[in-house]
Amino acid sequence: MRIGWNVDLSGMNTFRMGVKCRCLVEYDNVDELRDALADPSLPRPLFPIGGGSNLLFTIDFPGTIIRCGMIGIKRLGPDRIHAGAGVVWDDFCAWCAENGLWGPENLSHIPGEVGASAVQNIGAYGREVRELIESVECVDTRDGTTVTIPALECGYSYRDSNFKHDWKWKYIVTGVTYRVSTEPAPVLDYGHVREAVKERFGTDDPAALTPSMVRETVVSIRKEKLPEVDELGSAGSFFRNPVVPSEVFASVRDIALRDSLGPVPHFDLVDGTVKIPAAWLIDKCGWKGKFHCGAAVFEKQPLVIVNRTGEAVPEDVMSLASAIQKSVKERFGIELNREVEYV
């Protein structure tokens, strides 16, 4: 176990905010995590982070940041893979693709770690990680016991799980078991994934494709649209795509017609509600490329706020986010909820 005091967190959050934590603990196994949980000298609260890719530190953190150093990937059976919570998510995707295993390829190149994949129910290009999770291993923060929770009990929904709510301070995720497929199982029907695969490899025949081919295509799409967190600080999508009742969607359509905004992109959900891309709403409010001090709205994908100067402070990002929420509410009557967690 490694313990540091007054540690600079700028390398541990993808927004690159120059904040500090009072204490940082990195553990390499469950026993070390138990020791940390039982150690009264560590300042509270204890806050586990993964790659720091979905949060914004708003101030210096007064407690202990806990990081998982469990980085093993193990094949438990032909289609069952276990990964430690500290495995870099994209390393897991690469490992599966290299081993000819289908499942995570559409989720390639998402920043963060395996533990966060299970907390956040990460999703992209027609896949959500909950479809691949068999169970999640955790340590109970109250008594240090370990529990294995089946995916069905984790309360998964769009970018959400019990780990973000009722279980937030209760469980720390230490490992995840995924169920993947040894048979070809490409998911190509989101956006222009299929065309991109065809263009690159001359076929979309599942029997001719490998998970690596789909992975390569998805990585190239992401690189075109989204900032590379190594080059430009961000936390990916800042807001969730709003899901609204059909009457609200009708009113957005009326506004779009009145203001000649063109057709409103949308996805009809089975329960009669409608998902509208937040990127479109933000775009139509004129935010693309707009700055607020060091923070800016990414010009290629307005759902992403970036640390444009590399020197943005948390207030720059928070003010910009609030201004975006206010203008979308005023223009379209829709409340945008953050995907990024403020700490």
Ligand code: EPU
């Ligand atoms: N759009 C615009 N203007 C733009 C960009 C997009 O109007 O400048 C509209 C277009 O209509 C486009 C639509 O927004 O069709 C949706 O865009 P896109 O398919 O790129 O995805 P998204 O809804 O903006 C979601 C996830 C991403 C994920 C992509 C691809 C959320 C909050 N975000 O974004 O996840 O990579 O789909 O599946 O669900 C993340 O969570 O950090 C993330 C990047």
